[in-house]
Amino acid sequence: MKKTVFLSLLGLLFASSAPAQHWSLTWKKMQMVSPRLEQIGSVTTAASRELANPAWSVGCETLDREYAEFAAYKPYVGELGVGAARLQSGWARCEKQKGKYEFAWLDEAVDGLVEQGVKPWMCLSYGNPLYGAAKGLGSRIFTDEETMRAWEKYVTAVVRRYKGRVAEWEVWNEPNLGSNAKHPDAYAELLVRTAEAVRKVDPEAVIIGFGLSRMPIDFTRRVLDMLRERGKLGLIDYVSFHPYYENPDDATPGIEALAGLVASYDPRIRLFQGESGCPSVLEWGHALRYHEWSEYSQAKWDMRRMANDFALGLRSSIFTLVDLQYPNMQQSFGLLRTNLLKEVVYKRPSYHGVQHMVNLLHRGMKPAGRLEYRANTSREIAVVGIAGAEGKLVGAMYWYSDRIPADELAWDEVELAVKGLSLSDPVLVEPITGRIYALSLPHGHSIGGQLKLTGLPVWDSPMLVMERSAVPFRTPAVGKQAAGTTNDMLY
Numbered sequence: 001m002k003k004t005v006f007l008s009l010l011g012l013l014f015a016s017s018a019p020a021q022h023w024s025l026t027w028k029k030m031q032m033v034s035p036r037l038e039q040i041g042s043v044t045t046a047a048s049r050e051l052a053n054p055a056w057s058v059g060c061e062t063l064d065r066e067y068a069e070f071a072a073y074k075p076y077v078g079e080l081g082v083g084a085a086r087l088q089s090g091w092a093r094c095e096k097q098k099g100k101y102e103f104a105w106l107d108e109a110v111d112g113l114v115e116q117g118v119k120p121w122m123c124l125s126y127g128n129p130l131y132g133a134a135k136g137l138g139s140r141i142f143t144d145e146e147t148m149r150a151w152e153k154y155v156t157a158v159v160r161r162y163k164g165r166v167a168e169w170e171v172w173n174e175p176n177l178g179s180n181a182k183h184p185d186a187y188a189e190l191l192v193r194t195a196e197a198v199r200k201v202d203p204e205a206v207i208i209g210f211g212l213s214r215m216p217i218d219f220t221r222r223v224l225d226m227l228r229e230r231g232k233l234g235l236i237d238y239v240s241f242h243p244y245y246e247n248p249d250d251a252t253p254g255i256e257a258l259a260g261l262v263a264s265y266d267p268r269i270r271l272f273q274g275e276s277g278c279p280s281v282l283e284w285g286h287a288l289r290y291h292e293w294s295e296y297s298q299a300k301w302d303m304r305r306m307a308n309d310f311a312l313g314l315r316s317s318i319f320t321l322v323d324l325q326y327p328n329m330q331q332s333f334g335l336l337r338t339n340l341l342k343e344v345v346y347k348r349p350s351y352h353g354v355q356h357m358v359n360l361l362h363r364g365m366k367p368a369g370r371l372e373y374r375a376n377t378s379r380e381i382a383v384v385g386i387a388g389a390e391g392k393l394v395g396a397m398y399w400y401s402d403r404i405p406a407d408e409l410a411w412d413e414v415e416l417a418v419k420g421l422s423l424s425d426p427v428l429v430e431p432i433t434g435r436i437y438a439l440s441l442p443h444g445h446s447i448g449g450q451l452k453l454t455g456l457p458v459w460d461s462p463m464l465v466m467e468r469s470a471v472p473f474r475t476p477a478v479g480k481q482a483a484g485t486t487n488d489m490l491y
Helices: 002-017 025-031 070-080 104-115 145-162 178-182 184-201 217-229 248-265 295-311 349-360
Strands: 039-043 056-059 084-088 119-124 168-171 206-213 238-242 270-276 315-318 336-338 344-347 366-370 373-375 381-387 393-400 412-419 426-430 435-438 444-447 450-458 463-467
Touching: 025 295, 025 349, 039 349, 056 349, 070 104, 070 336, 070 344, 070 349, 084 104, 084 315, 104 119, 119 145, 145 184, 168 184, 178 184, 184 206, 184 217, 206 217, 206 270, 217 248, 238 248, 248 270, 248 295, 270 295, 295 315, 295 349, 295 366, 295 381, 295 393, 373 381, 381 412, 393 412, 393 450, 426 444, 426 450, 450 463
Parallel strands: 056 084, 056 315, 084 119, 119 168, 168 206, 206 238, 238 270, 270 315
Antiparallel strands: 039 435, 336 344, 366 381, 373 412, 381 393, 393 463, 412 450, 426 435, 426 463, 444 450
16 A cells, blocks of 8 residues: 555656646647638648658758757657658767777667658768867868778768668768868768768668758869769769758759759759758857747748749758757757757647648659749749649649748738649648638639639748649538647647
8 A cells, every 4th residue: 555655656756747748839829820711621641651752851860969869759750741851870979989889879760760661861971089080060071091991981880780771871961161161172082982881881872962051053063073083973863952041932043053063964963952941039050040030930931941842853851850959059940849858848830831741742742843823913922833643733832932931920812823723623721730721713713724813812831722632631620619729739
């Protein structure tokens, strides 16, 4: 009896010290605003194992420097629905004594992702102080032979360990930062020797080169020149880049220029948007730090990054799944808000938005180019066609593309005519909340090979006009349910 009472008191003690499960105020507010249309359903979401779409990735970076803990957020990865996740290998964390490798922490992440149907792709990056090579972002790329040989031994060990579980290897993270920008030869040498070490263990391995900060044409050209001179262009399958722009649409010209440059060397090499995201508060010391962000503008930014990447036919990785505990601050790019103990507190609106987008733009959907339109607004609107598996247009995405995403939760009502889009049973989808609206007359009808939309809600985040049959759909009694009472609102 005494033992039972003691155990009960002990349970209460631990329960009281456990972190509270919080709901998100921003998510609740987003549930309380909507365009003036009839809601007829919500997007059905599937897990990563069901969707199996490696085109969409999420960042699980910085475990190598212990800025996050994989166990704290593991179940949220598969629930998100992405098909891939980016890891960083962490030479300094794996080799703390020369010649001895400790992979338990990396095993946990790799196996945890595979278990959920998420394909890990791994960035081989950063030095090891044991060999006089710093391990931080922008640190000088080592060139001495002793360190390079130790690096090659490490790369061989990590690829051998994860062969069969990791098929894609990225070589370095943002090698054009700091003093490295003036030494493309150092990165070219690192890229060749690393890629050859990977392929020696796994000849079928996919090599992702560069991991560029933004899209620097000159640095990329000089590295590609060196690879071509050495006959090594065949080592690379992808060129990855990180387009951090306050207005995500402003990155498009640079991406197109980078694509043209890479194709001029080898049309086989594809681009990979390997890391890009948005803070949820005013940051300092990190990307996009000169703008006052919120969880509302973050969600809109992430949606526009994904929409643009889809339009460009790119694989895309959103940075990052959780807030990261850097030595000098807690970074706020996470789709999940975390506390100072690295525990998940709640899902931000951006988490729900990414989850809905990967379900809407699944592997059966393909980009169909920018569509011509007419609209009674002076603002610029991006309109992107969406094609089904047979290549027929089944819908389009549209959004105001001319400004930085704002905090306002309101839509303009616009008359829009989209050329070449003819839908028999159109519905409107708002992907952040996942709500689906009716587009019955007079709001939407097809005539003369175009879709004419009257009183169409437009804002600075993508909306999707789709054939009802092309939308993963559920129709609960949403109209009778008070806003903000669904379980989705909770932790």
